[in-house]
Amino acid sequence: MGCRAELFIRSPYCVGKTMNAFLFVFLGGGIGSVLRYFIGRELNPIVGPSFPMGTLLANMAGSLLVGLLWGITEKSNDTNSSIQLLLITGFCGGFTTFSALSQETLYFIKTENWGYAVGYSCITLLGGVLLTAIGYKIATTL
Secondary structure, X not given: OOOOOOOOOOOHHHHHHHHHHHHHHHHHHHHHHHHHHHHHHHHHHHHOOOOOHHHHHHHHHHHHHHHHHHHHHHHOOOOOOHHHHHHHHHHHHHHOOHHHHHHXXXXXXXXXXXXXXXXXXXXXXXXXXXXXXXXXXXXXHO
């Protein structure tokens, strides 16, 4: 009986593998979150408090990286690996942040800065999807 590296596995045979999966996601997510915090702390003051450049950059870079890693793991038929859990689910999941995007957009709405609210949300969503597609295409055509 095989055991896929998924987060929720019901078979008692896979309990150890499930704990390993949690560990990989935990480690990757912690590293990604700390790096995102560092980027925001360093970049946001350069642009000023009026625009969250650090969050935008982290989301765009993370989206490109997700596409690259997704394409690499798919091309190698290794879609259930610990590396995928560590880097895609963990690191990229911690590095990119929908909650910060939501909070920052709501802040723009509360301060009636409608242009920033719409622009930031659209750039992040459309740019993220586009960069994920570009990363995926690069990885699968190399």
